[in-house]
Amino acid sequence: MKYSLLFTLLLTFFIVNNSVAAEELRDTQCVEYGDAPDLSEDDQAAANIAFEAFKLRENQCKNADGSFKYSTVTIAKEEGGTEELDCIAMAEQAYMMSMRNNCGQDRAGLMSCLTNGWDQRDVFDMFERIQSIDQALPAGEEPNPFASKLGMKLDEHFACPGKTEPPGALMTAIGCSLVSSVTAMVPLGQMSTDLIINHMIPEQERPNMRSCIDGENACLTQVVWGAVQNVVSNVQGIYELAKMAGRAVVDGAKYVGDQVVKGARSAGRAISRGWNRLWGNDVVEDASADQHNVLAQVPNEVDEEELPEATGSVISRLIDGVMESVKEGTLDQFSCSKWAGGVSGMGGLGGLANRVTSSVGVGGARCIEAAPSFECASAKQKVQMFCGVAGFIGGEIVTTLLTGGAVRAASIAGKAGARVLANGGRVARATLAVGRGAMGLTRGVISGVGTGVSWVATSSAKAGGAAGGIALKLGNKMLPIDRAMQMTMVQSAAAAAKTGVRAATFPVRKYINLLDEAYTLGRYGKDGAFALKTVSVATKADDIAAALEGGLISKNLNRKTLLPDEGAFKAASEGQEAFAKLENAQQAVKEAHEKFVESVKKARRGSNGADAESLSREADEAFLAYQRAKNGLKPADEAYEQSLVQFREKLAREEAERLAAEEAARRAAQQAEAQRVAAANANSNSTALTTTSTNSNSRALVTQSDNVSTSVSRTSGNSTPSRTSNSGTTVRRIADNTVPTARIGSGASSADNFRTGNINYTTQEKSQLIDGFAGNLKVDNKTIRVTKNGSSNWDVQLRDARVEGDKLIGTNTYTNQLDEVDISEIGLIEVRGTAKVPDGSGGTVDEIFAQPLSLSRSSNPQYESFMTRASDDAVTRSNDEIHTFLHEMNTMPRAEAARIASVTTYKLSNRIMPTEIEFLASIKNSGGYITKAKLPHIDRFREMYRTIQSGSTDDALAILDDIYRGTRSEATALIRNNIAMRTRAMGMVRAQTQLVTTARIGAETNDLRLTSQRRLDGPNQNLIEGPVVPLRITQGGDNLLPVVRTADDIAPPPSVLTLADEFPVPVLRRTSVATTGSRVARTVSAAALITDAVTQDNGNTRNIDDYEELPEIVVIGTRRNTSREYVLSGGYSAGPPPVCSAYVKKRNSDGETSDDPLDAAGFEAEGITIKWFKADSETEENQVCVGSIEDCNMPEGIEVLYVFAYKDGEKFSSLPCNSPAVTVVREPEVVTPYDVPTSDTNIDDTSKAEEFFERERTPPPNLFQPVSIPPRPTHYLHGGWY
Amino acid sequence: MHRKVLTTFLFSILLSSNGIAASSKWYETKQVNFEITIPTKTTKDWLVAPILGFPLAVLAPSEKGYRPTMSLTPEMTPSLEPITFDEVRLQEPFYKAGREKFVKDRQGKVKEFFKPTKVDNKNNLDIYSLGYRYELANMTIVERSIRFMCDGYLVLGMTRYYPDLHKSAEKDFSKILKNINCKKAGSI
Structure with a gap:
């Protein structure tokens, strides 16, 4: 007996001692309490006093039922002042003391008693702090082990919306999510998605998709997608993406070593360490290997048609496995209310512990029922939680599942769980911050006694021979406390079975935090999730709390x-x-x-x-x-x-008004001057047309240097109808230029000069373009159409055209003979679409022309809708969204799509920054792109736009170069050049005053229009085509009046753009009013890009369908203008007397001038005459040296002589002759022909001008209200009426 | 008797030559066309078709539920630059690192990397190959990644088989690669 007792004691001592040695007196353990040694009277008194003091304080913290308050209590001290009591610490201390000294203590009962009324998570907190002394964790199969053993009331912890849901709700929610997610994965293909869905959701449980309207349905997409992306990726596409991103590939560079490609773009990790075209792309290799894994499992009996199904079922097995793993993870990680399998040894503690043990094959506990928080979540919330866990599972699980081995898959899921936990740990603290504020408890357990007096734990080894227990520490003196006293302190009852089982430390706090995380996510949906996400990037607890507080609202x-x-x-x-x-x-x-x-x-x-x-x-x-x-x-x-x-x-508006006032004042002065000049010239012969301009703002018309005049251009060409003849000439009302910023080219450097309509290629470039073009045509078995000399007919159609030297040679489709056109005489215009004249009498040409001139108004709802959305710059769109958006252009009538593109050009010409969509739309409209389902290079184009916005034209152009580097198609080169022009223009716009740009955007949106009445006025229903000319900006009312004129059918102007043509482009001929199927040329918008080409076969109409395949670029050739046939130059001899000489040289067919000027015989033969004037005006009064052709002595008192040269009586050039000492400032000479269509072609110029003015003056432009409008014009000058 | 044997012999020659002739066939992809010669006497259970993300894949007959597989993926746009052995060698480390990670992520084990090789091809294609042997879920896998230029297009290929199950796969794939021909789409 004695031995037995001794043995027991020894054993106890050994165990205790051993343990103490190992844990260095970390905390107390359960020991049998022996009687305390007798204390001296003094000591006993001190202990009693301390005990009383303790009880006093403790009572402040206690509720009537003996439980502790969960708070800090402030007590008033007798000597004045206050002291704070930490009641939570006291409860902890009470538990420790009780437990340590009562091996048979019922822990759950004690805990429950002490903490009655606490938030259950606070109980967990406390439990966590004291668990090192209390390892007796729950055992057995009972549900809610923690709740039960620790006296927790988890059901009360959360409100429980899930409880009211019908039984099938969860299945429906999961089903909805699965179906939505899987069907969202387009690359799987319909058959595969059906297979997967069928495979994973039993038919009777498949949700009715109409009930799946919740936006969160697809939350599983990333899960499923993340898991299977490798096996359904398009390897070719991945490679191509990487290639695009690895820019070096276009240069043929193959290896960039370890160099990181700067500014790595969309291909992500594919290029993160540079581009290696052969094996540098892990994504390609990984996806290939994973897909091979699927292929390897295709059964033998499968034939090609059954392949999708075979691969689909492999994939659905795979997803199934993924889902299964995730499901387990969800239950395990978030909470658990029911355990299966024995809880024994190290296992069975749920959550992480369970996960770990099951993965290593020890223990066997599984969570089979979710704990209250999960249970209480609604079905959709649960799916959210599920997705939350699943998000941590990476793609690597795929191969593992495919190659077999649920064990390894489970261990991967376990790792994912650990990741959840690791993340959750951080999140948890922050959740706590939101939920309750920081805990801030110290571990100084027995701090509540008072200064200098504290309770300490003792062990039998250190308590001076006494059995272990609680001692009172007074200064450095220890007084063991007897059992009765200790029991009074805790007032805890209940005797229960000894537990004695030591268990693994369980991270209770983390456990409950995860519960919270799930709950937050589930309950507060996206905002909760957002908060968590914000938190997850923070690293320190403080940051986390702050991030969470701010995160919810900051976005x-x-x-x-x-x-x-x-x-x-x-x-x-x-x-x-x-x-x-x-x-x-x-x-x-x-x-x-x-x-x-x-x-x-x-x-x-x-x-x-x-x-x-x-x-x-x-x-x-x-x-x-x-x-x-x-x-x-x-x-x-x-x-x-x-x-x-x-x-x-x-x-x-205010700025515009100010500018307008200035302008009006200037113009008033000009008008006065013009009237004066007109009066002075009233009797001179009627050459008013050539009156020199005094408008100093006529930049747009500066086409010509002094020596070569365009004034008689086209008038004396062999087959070109005269543009200045009475029978059908044109008037171009040129921009008034009253809107200072509205003009292309003004104020910009010449390098940036934005020109449209006519593309100024060098002969060599042109040769290359045409060459490539001819090459392309050959493939398509088409012909090049060449129009010469402004004829509206295709003079030449060349089959199998090719470029040889500076000639374009091909078989003439009319004559079947080889024919050739001089390339230097060929101009290029871009053709941006075609228009069909509606069939039958119902349709009119008017209807066609009713459209392209108005950029903002259209009868086409698609166009309206497109432009409304396109003009909204505030919307950020994904590439796919933009593709979808732009694709609308494909479904519109061609003319509408072209018009969308013109808006960009229009805006640019008016210095308005187009929106991103508008810019992209203009590119989309380029030949070759419009028919594509998706705009190529969209990423790069968007990058260009962003670059422009940030102000760097050069960088944007560099990107453009990059996009098209290495392309060999000249058609593509044209597109590229066009985009380059827009880019430059955007760069210029970017540099302009924001103010004006903004105002003009507003004006543009509302007021750009041209009414049909104005366009189709007159008995002949003459069409008005040409540039849109902005007049002014004013307050209210319509702002931009497109003023354009037309030609009629009798004398068409050339449908040719020459290099000398400046903006605005010449008027194009209207064709075939009453016929069907003609291709119609027209100019569109101020930018004046040609949107269509005229094609008419020798006057015969053709079915439009013949031209459906019209090449994207039409080459229009012309012979050189006659204006270029003669070049006037002059000479000055100082004398005395000073003499001026005039020389006229003739050009040869190559455009080169002869070495020698014409002699007298030459003048006569060529019909050239010369007149001399003492002022820059062709009046008789001014004329000197009458009859003299080559020389003229400078009259006395005259510093400058003017020599005018005429061909067959029509002036083609003039220039001043003066001493080098005299500076002559001469306005550039511009003569613009005009045309007033009228049935009477014999009326004089003035009448025509009047008629024109009458037509054009209404409504009166408001801007000019400060000065009165002159009643009648006298002359039409290029800058307006005077 | 003698005569009968001869007839049978002839017949079998005819049969087999028929089989061989039938097994060589051109397959189209958008960029290039491949001529694939199935190296066995019959094409039974072989499958050559576009599958999953591969423009063309060659599946050999299945053994115990697994097939040796081969895929051919031409790049979408031609890069024109021919491959050199130097380039192959320079990129070998990237290949190795990528495969190491791939296998490690899946808790497998790399057993051996093969040296870069150039495949002997009778149509003068320069076919380069990198490869390795690894273990995954207690199965050994041999995977080779091949690259060659075909009329300006880089072709990314892969062969993969389980050496424990597929005794003839190594030989079969070698033959396929030896006989493979390739031309730009539309050029044949």
């Missing part, structure tokens, strides 16, 4: 920063008002958010079930209020924006 309050020009706005009264409203709305959101956070905190502290439920409901309501506030922010934001736009417009 909704981003409208805080002012744009550069908003400063003025904010200063203005309307700005202040708008901004205040915005701020109020933001404040409301903030406040609602704070309330929400507060209420969540409160709910977390709910002391009992009923409270928790109602508080939880309050939290939900606060959340809804927060959402409402957020929704309220949007209109405030929009109102602010609108107000800002209005403000900008107002500023723009």
